[in-house]
Amino acid sequence: MSKLEIQGLRKEFAGRRNHVAVNDLTFTVDEGELLVLLGSSGCGKTTTLRMVAGLEQASAGRISIGNKVVCDTTRRVDLSPNRRDVGMVFQSFALWPHMTVRRNIGYPLRARGLKQGFKEGWIDEAARMVDCTELLDRYPGQLSGGQQQRVAVARALVARPSLLLFDEPLSNLDARLRDQLRNEIHQLHQRVGFTGLYVTHDQSEALALGDRLAIMRAGQIEQLGRPREVYENPATEFVAEFIGMGNSISLYKTPSGWASKSGQLVGRVPDVSAETANLRVRQQAIRLGTIDSLAPGEMGVEGGTIADVEYGGASVDVVVKFVDGRSVSSRIPLTGEGEHRFELGSRTTVIFSARDAKLFPTSPAGSAGTGQPAHNDVAPEQKAGVS
Amino acid sequence: MVLFIVFVGLLVLRPIYFIIDRSTLNNGFTTAFTDPFIWQAIGTTIVLTVGAVVLALVVGTALAWFSLRLPRGLGWMSALPVMSILMPSVASITGWIFLFSPRVGFANTVLRTLPWWSDQTSGPIDVYTTPWIILCTGLQIAAFVYLFMSSGFTGVNSDLIEAAEVAGSSKLGVFFRVTLPLVRPSLVYATATAILLALGQFTAPLLLGRNSNIQVLTTRIFTYLNSSPVDFNAAAALGVPLVVIGMIIVFGQRALLGNQSRFVTHGGKGFKAVGRPSWSGVVWIGAYALLTAVLPLLAIIIVAVSPRWSADIVPSTFTLEHFTSALNSPEILSSVKNSVLFSLTSILIVIPIGFLCSAILVYGRRFKLCQIILDFVVAMPLGMPALIFGLGFLLAYSGPPINLYGTSSVVIAVYVTLMIPFSVRLQSAAMLSLGKQYIEASQVAGANLWRTMLSVLLPLMRSAFGAAAALIFLLLSHEFAASMLVRAPTTQVMGTTLYDLLEFGSYSAVAVLALIMAAVSLVGLGLAFLLGGRGALKGL
Numbered sequence: 001m002s003k004l005e006i007q008g009l010r011k012e013f014a015g016r017r018n019h020v021a022v023n024d025l026t027f028t029v030d031e032g033e034l035l036v037l038l039g040s041s042g043c044g045k046t047t048t049l050r051m052v053a054g055l056e057q058a059s060a061g062r063i064s065i066g067n068k069v070v071c072d073t074t075r076r077v078d079l080s081p082n083r084r085d086v087g088m089v090f091q092s093f094a095l096w097p098h099m100t101v102r103r104n105i106g107y108p109l110r111a112r113g114l115k116q117g118f119k120e121g122w123i124d125e126a127a128r129m130v131d132c133t134e135l136l137d138r139y140p141g142q143l144s145g146g147q148q149q150r151v152a153v154a155r156a157l158v159a160r161p162s163l164l165l166f167d168e169p170l171s172n173l174d175a176r177l178r179d180q181l182r183n184e185i186h187q188l189h190q191r192v193g194f195t196g197l198y199v200t201h202d203q204s205e206a207l208a209l210g211d212r213l214a215i216m217r218a219g220q221i222e223q224l225g226r227p228r229e230v231y232e233n234p235a236t237e238f239v240a241e242f243i244g245m246g247n248s249i250s251l252y253k254t255p256s257g258w259a260s261k262s263g264q265l266v267g268r269v270p271d272v273s274a275e276t277a278n279l280r281v282r283q284q285a286i287r288l289g290t291i292d293s294l295a296p297g298e299m300g301v302e303g304g305t306i307a308d309v310e311y312g313g314a315s316v317d318v319v320v321k322f323v324d325g326r327s328v329s330s331r332i333p334l335t336g337e338g339e340h341r342f343e344l345g346s347r348t349t350v351i352f353s354a355r356d357a358k359l360f361p362t363s364p365a366g367s368a369g370t371g372q373p374a375h376n377d378v379a380p381e382q383k384a385g386v387s
Numbered sequence: 388m389v390l391f392i393v394f395v396g397l398l399v400l401r402p403i404y405f406i407i408d409r410s411t412l413n414n415g416f417t418t419a420f421t422d423p424f425i426w427q428a429i430g431t432t433i434v435l436t437v438g439a440v441v442l443a444l445v446v447g448t449a450l451a452w453f454s455l456r457l458p459r460g461l462g463w464m465s466a467l468p469v470m471s472i473l474m475p476s477v478a479s480i481t482g483w484i485f486l487f488s489p490r491v492g493f494a495n496t497v498l499r500t501l502p503w504w505s506d507q508t509s510g511p512i513d514v515y516t517t518p519w520i521i522l523c524t525g526l527q528i529a530a531f532v533y534l535f536m537s538s539g540f541t542g543v544n545s546d547l548i549e550a551a552e553v554a555g556s557s558k559l560g561v562f563f564r565v566t567l568p569l570v571r572p573s574l575v576y577a578t579a580t581a582i583l584l585a586l587g588q589f590t591a592p593l594l595l596g597r598n599s600n601i602q603v604l605t606t607r608i609f610t611y612l613n614s615s616p617v618d619f620n621a622a623a624a625l626g627v628p629l630v631v632i633g634m635i636i637v638f639g640q641r642a643l644l645g646n647q648s649r650f651v652t653h654g655g656k657g658f659k660a661v662g663r664p665s666w667s668g669v670v671w672i673g674a675y676a677l678l679t680a681v682l683p684l685l686a687i688i689i690v691a692v693s694p695r696w697s698a699d700i701v702p703s704t705f706t707l708e709h710f711t712s713a714l715n716s717p718e719i720l721s722s723v724k725n726s727v728l729f730s731l732t733s734i735l736i737v738i739p740i741g742f743l744c745s746a747i748l749v750y751g752r753r754f755k756l757c758q759i760i761l762d763f764v765v766a767m768p769l770g771m772p773a774l775i776f777g778l779g780f781l782l783a784y785s786g787p788p789i790n791l792y793g794t795s796s797v798v799i800a801v802y803v804t805l806m807i808p809f810s811v812r813l814q815s816a817a818m819l820s821l822g823k824q825y826i827e828a829s830q831v832a833g834a835n836l837w838r839t840m841l842s843v844l845l846p847l848m849r850s851a852f853g854a855a856a857a858l859i860f861l862l863l864s865h866e867f868a869a870s871m872l873v874r875a876p877t878t879q880v881m882g883t884t885l886y887d888l889l890e891f892g893s894y895s896a897v898a899v900l901a902l903i904m905a906a907v908s909l910v911g912l913g914l915a916f917l918l919g920g921r922g923a924l925k926g927l
Binding site for chain 2: 053054055057080081082085086087088090094095096097098107108111112159165
């Protein structure tokens with residue numbers, strides 16, 4: 001296992017408009033660390049992974065795995081995938097249908113001429129790690145999706161490559177299997193301590209698996225940090241939204257302080273040097289009530305109307321609509337007693353703790369979403385996440 | 388890789404170059420186009436092409452549509468229209484001669500027992516006339532249209548059709564506004580193929596038109612080559628229009644189908660018949676199979692076992708003597724041997740060529756220019772009549788610096804060239820459907836190019852190889868037009884021998900040889916099935 005270093009990595013796709021898929025990317029994955037690239041489709045995360053694997057040619061930049069430079073466009077180095085000593089798990093499993101599971105897992109050993117691996121029983125060891133020992137003599141077509149992906153993980157691991165790559169390995173599985181396999185990959189990483197790069201669009205997967213995670217957008221890293229750091233202190237409004245702060249309340253400055261077109265703003269809003277800003281709050285952090293119930297340190301927006309109530313078992317989702325057409329969604333846990341009643345059309349106030357809210361100034365240019373959060377007590381322990 | 392593309396390019400383009408080159412020598416054009424019969428031949432060619440294409444498109448599409456709505460338990464009938472492709476074209480035309488020949492054709496004899504025609508001694512059908520040549524050609528081409536259209540229809544996601552019905556369209560409206568536009572790629576492909584096949588049609592005009600002097604461009608080329616002295620230049624000049632039209636169609640097809648992603652209809656549930664099963668489909672498909680395969684085959688069998696071909700069928704006189712004499716005839720035996728040998732050798736050569744071409748076309752994204760050139764070169768043999776390639780090889784390799792005339796190499800070279808498009812099409816389709824994932828997984832696992840090819844790609848392509856081999860064997864064992872031009876007394880194949888026997892009027896031997904041809908194709912198919920596994924015949 002070794003360190004992965006990426007410097008100034010860039011990928012342009014020739015086309016009618018030269019599309020830049022990955023734009024000057026620089027990051028490091030330390031030895032034994034699992035880094036998750038998180039982003040929506042088209043953000044360049046898979047392209048990055050494929051460039052590390054050598055399946056895609058970099059337009060510019062340098063990639064090194066351990067002490068070996070596998071790609072350096074200035075020195076015209078570009079090793080083919082088979083000379084990069086990596087293992088990869090594909091979204092579509094990509095198990096060769098004409099080989100048994102044993103031959104599938106053993107393939108990297110044969111391809112790399114690792115006779116030692118056959119002698120020392122690496123195949124059985126890898127199969128044991130992913131709990132597939134009894135499947136070794138079957139064909140991929142006879143396995144379920146979850147089993148296939150376990151075998152694919154074993155195949156990626158078996159030759160003990162310097163680096164493991166995961167290309168959305170769980171997104172072809174159904175929800176329950178996904179959670180289970182996510183758990184297994186996590187445990188495997190704890191046990192084996194491989195260096196890994198993991199691509200996904202699922203935030204819960206990223207939070208659960210990553211030692212660190214990088215949120216990508218338009219070919220660049222928006223924020224890179226430990227999961228908790230990113231979750232609690234999103235660096236930009238884009239990250240905040242991606243990581244689950246779905247509610248946005250737009251504010252503007254008046255001589256007497258902040259105000260909102262949505263309704264009467266109650267509570268102390270920190271002062272930031274901007275004319276307009278968006279307040280981002282997570283669904284779970286919002287409760288509904290009356291202005292009298294406002295506790296110290298809480299903020300509220302008055303004047304909403306309950307527009308929709310959606311029952312969800314352990315909780316209920318209530319959509320509150322404001323006069324300016326914006327709406328806020330709140331997830332309220334259902335505790336057996338003191339049953340909440342939400343009448344459609346009734347007036348209510350949206351209440352949340354100031355600590356749970358993040359204020360993002362929207363720059364005068366109007367490019368909402370790229371604004372850095374204010375340095376204030378709403379986001380006190382803010383750090384620049386990108387290293 | 389560049390060397391390989393140059394090799395394929397030379398193989399395909401050199402003969403075409405020679406046709407164009409020779410046509411300009413010694414007044415080739417003047418001779419060919421001032422001939423008093425030429426305009427008549429051009430007229431017949433146009434009439435025959437248009438008539439056959441329209442007939443083939445209507446019949447083929449209708450059959451394909453009906454084949455999806457067959458009643459339960461009769462689903463096997465959807466394979467029937469394809470059966471007529473299994474029948475060698477020369478054989479089924481021979482069958483038609485036996486059926487519809489004006490005096491002694493079996494069908495005519497039967498029709499004359501009906502009151503309307505009871506007073507006649509010949510007819511009412513004369514297979515040796517233009518309308519019947521059109522019918523014969525059109526029905527044969529309909530089988531190809533059927534093949535493309537039924538795969539087009541089955542590719543249509545039935546959700547799209549149901550969505551249109553739910554949106555309030557009538558059944559007919561859905562067919563014309565949703566279904567037909569969705570199968571446009573198949574329709575374009577089928578139309579282009581039908582035009583090319585009809586334009587290059589040689590077998591039916593030659594076999595049926597020779598008695599009544601009905602000539603088309605292809606048969607006139609043949610006439611020039613069999614006149615004495617041989618006029619290569621005039622033959623080449625007549626070939627030029629066919630070359631040009633072929634090129635236009637190949638270019639046009641590529642332009643029309645340029646952006647295929649618009650037509651991605653897969654991934655859904657696939658076609659599911661909507662509405663009630665239709666019994667009229669059973670009738671039409673049955674009638675088609677009867678007319679193109681069953682009746683001709685029956686007629687051939689009857690002629691083969693009768694002492695001689697006559698209007699009356701007398702079962703008591705049936706005999707196997709023609710079979711025994713055929714099996715003792717050196718010319719029939721050597722033609723069978725040659726056909727099998729040439730076909731198998733060509734398969735051994737054209738499958739690897741097709742594999743390499745497909746690999747470049749599917750995986751060679753880094754070599755855009757090579758891909759474009761190769762894509763075009765590979766499509767050429769499909770764009771031009773087989774006869775043109777026969778002519779081209781005759782011109783290109785019958786004189787210094789390379790004289791191969793009369794050798795088996797020239798026949799095999801023509802066969803290989805003609806089969807390149809089929810080999811590439813089947814294999815590249817298989818590679819496309821495999822996707823890149825298996826290859827990439829192998830690369831990442833540390834395998835080099837050779838190991839990836841040998842351990843991953845080749846095994847996964849096995850059934851595609853089988854399918855390609857089966858189709859190519861089928862087409863080559865039936866090959867007639869190109870063989871007619873490059874043959875020499877030592878390189879006679881089944882089709883050319885059958886033609887000679889027909890010229891001599893040895894109808895019994897013709898019938899036996901036609902049956903042997905059908906049998907050889909079936910054996911070839913069976914072998915491909917064994918080698919290629921279950922999937923082998925799916926590609927057909």
